[in-house]
Amino acid sequence: MTWPGKIVYVQLVVLFVLSTTIYVYLYSSITMQTFAIGEVMKGTINDIIKWRNEMGDWAQKSTKFVINTSFPDNMQNVDKPILERSISELYNNNESGKKLQINILPQRTLQKIGERSKCIECTPKVLLTLFTSWPTKAEKYTCHNNTLRNWAQLKPHIQPVLFTQETLLAEEATEKGWAVLPVRKAGRGVPILKYMYKDAMERYNSTFYAFSNGDILYSQSLIETLQTVLKSSQIPKGKPMMIIGRRTNVPDVTSAEAVSGDKVQKTAKVRGKIFTVWAEDYFITSANYPWKDIPEVVIGRRAYDNWLVSNARKQKHVTIDATDTLVALHQTTKAGNQEGFKADNPEYNHNLLRRMYRHLHYAAGLTSCADYYTRYRDNKRIQILKRTAPKVCSPF
Template sequence: MNKTALTIVSVPKAFKGKFELIQRNAIQSWKALEGNIRIILLGDDEGTAEVAKEFNLIHVPEILRTDQGTPRVDYIFESARKNTSGRWICYVNADIILLGEILEVINKISFRRAMICGRRTDIDIDYRIDFSSDVWEKTLIESVKRRGVLHGATGIDYFLHTKNIFKNIPPFALGRTAWDNWILYNCIKNKIPLIDATNMILAIHQNHDYSHAVGGANEVWKGEEAKINLALSRPGENFTLDRCNWEFSKFGMKRKLFFIPKEIKRRIPRIKLLEAPLVSVVMPVYNREKTVGAAVESIRKQSYEKWELIVVNDGSTDETKKIIEEVSKKDTRVKIINLPKQSSLSSVRNTGIKASIGKYIAPMDSDDISHKNRLLRLVSFLEANTSIAAVSSWAENRDLSGTFLSSYTTSTMPEDIRIETPLRDPVVHAASVLRKKVLSRIGFYDESYEFSHDSKLWVDIVKAEFDVAALPEYLYTIRLHGSNLTYRSESRSIARRAYSEFWRIAIEEYPIRAVRWIDDALAELGDNSIIWGTGQAARLLVDWLREKGKKIKAFIERDDARRRKLNREKILPAPVISLEKLIESKFSKIAIASSVAQAEIEEKLLQMGFNRKEHFMAVTFLLTKRIELLKEINQ
């Protein structure tokens, strides 16, 4: 039995002709939902009272109407709020058939406030559905798959939302244009998660004409009440489901990381438009005849087409130059700069950047492969988030045969990346895209660094008070082999010099200063912090908090059996609670003590309405790095 209470509210039209048939079908589908469901019919149109009585529904006959007699949207939502004691309310048009997925969806939502909508599927139904049949739902779904047509982003016929999220709704006329657009706009404006559930909820719209409205379709879309609605809805009159900032997919609910304001969206996804910003991919190369061809082809296959590739040939003595020149003849976007002799990698990169004409710079190593959507994803993110100087993605490590070796994941949020910058390379450099104007501001790559110039780059960017982010998607493949493994080993040994420059200290002072930096960061955790995780990292944090005299409020464990075991055996110094209990808890901050699930946990907390600055921080890397540094100090 579904534990979530759901109140369904609707304003039926007169039960006459085809409207009687399709509205009965819809209402009976709501009745068929399993769980604690309350159905309220509003209004006194012909047949409404009788149908409410027949199906044992709540009937509210008196409703507030416009001067023309049309039900008012503000009254409908207020009436729904007053007539439910549950958490969830669904306003739905009386011609929409709903199935059991709607209950599955609300059980997956942990936001304190949320609005769920989705596109309807249109279909002609001219028969009474036999709800006594064991196969009515299966038969209907098969029919919809064969004959149904998914409506566009304007086909919004249900609003599934948590109670008490709406106040001061304008006096819109129901059944006229623009009020639904205002609802979506209001959610975004007030930072209420707006979730597109099209992929989860099959909202079946039974087609009908506009004979119920005096004046027909013209009145609905262009009549006097439509004009009033349009005026009341501004500036949200053009908001559609495209503006949702969360969505359900086959992998579960996820934030639309690439949600872009409409004025930007016109330029970015339509990558062939002249307005799309140019991305300059800069690829240094030295004697990579076996790998450079595949690296270049991965850029040529990008779904984002507005790019130039500048290959800086650093005095190669093999067939590298010939390979690039052959590609350049076929694709003028591929350009080659030939240097007479080998230089430092930082100066080679700067040569390519200074020859570029793009708004953005995308580093690329000649051993590696870019996922076809790398540029589209990262450029879209930067266009939508103008305060971010650079963004990277996660990467996979593979050998030259393509065999998977390991994952390269990083923190994703600017606050964590800022803390980690003097402790490790905070993001994958070769997978990043950077604003060229930011590189210019910091003086490009520091050419005094033969190795670890990328480590110094992030230090310089963060010291200049710019933010860096990462997307938790694998958009880049690092191909490991003998030559670059040697380089990476040498580079790591020099990186500490760059990290030390973050504080302008001698390398010898680094371990003690870094421990103090970590302690200062962990000081964000005050008394009554909650620790998400119950493993080794959580225990390290317990030790640190005890050392600092701080109290622990609780631990979070999502596995029911493990949570019961930990509470029963009192292994941890505070209660272990479920995720549901977190919403009711008062705490200073949540410490994410899990590196493997860090991004997933952050996403879940964002879904629940928390934010990184005020409510949570990742601690696993900081704690393990602190132990490593203390061992070095005590040697």
């Protein structure tokens, strides 16, 4: 009776020893593997830190530049380039004769977009930084070429800026005295307005900043009107300001009619027709205008213009209708006077604003709703007067 008991006891001892041996083996193996993995991870982290430092040094030494040939929807994490060599210089050095691909790498770190960098204080202050953007279209070559020449003639009071990703267009603008900046952020391939303002305000030092449609020509009346606004005692000081106005439509403007500001003024008077109070083609704002708070509307599509003016009035900013003293000649081509309604995604801005706001009353943003307006006195001097807005301008 005792022999079977001893067998069971021996079996249990053997099983215990075997289990202990397996446990010790597995524990040792896992411990060694963990230690090895830890050492590998330490080496990897050290390599990453080393590569990061080497890449930072390489980027700072780099002198290459970048201009993409399309408008990506999101470039907000890309460092802002500084174009210190002209695009035309780089283009002329292209020995292959092929379409030039210019690569942009950040040369130095600027402050966050929307804040004024130190370098802006080193640049001469101008009256207005005037910027625009357009895609290359054969049927609008004469129109856009007229704009390039016309805006360049407004210097030194006005600094013209073109936002584009197209290398050849950037080169042409540079040759005509314009500054060129890349499009930082777009919606459905179209530049977003607020980022154009923020980038222009960071890069250039001026009293006013303005987006204008690329088919608008100006005369000396633009400079004279802005100078009057600055001197006016009628307008509250220190408040954000927006100046808008109606355009004058002129069909098939020739190069001869756009050769100078005087010609533009005469052409608008002789052949032009003032357009509706619903259309606003330029937005001149003061340097303290809060563009950071504006929704991400895009240019060239309907609804954003009236909303901008309505919002400015709602926020108690100063709004001025400069129609009677500021000539804005619209070069009407075959596309007509309602291009924003015919473009791709014409409802882009309206749909965006409708998702953000419960009620939209676009009529509150007509040019005739502005708090002030400009006009000529009998002696041809410009004056600014307070306006009583019509009933259609309320509520916001």
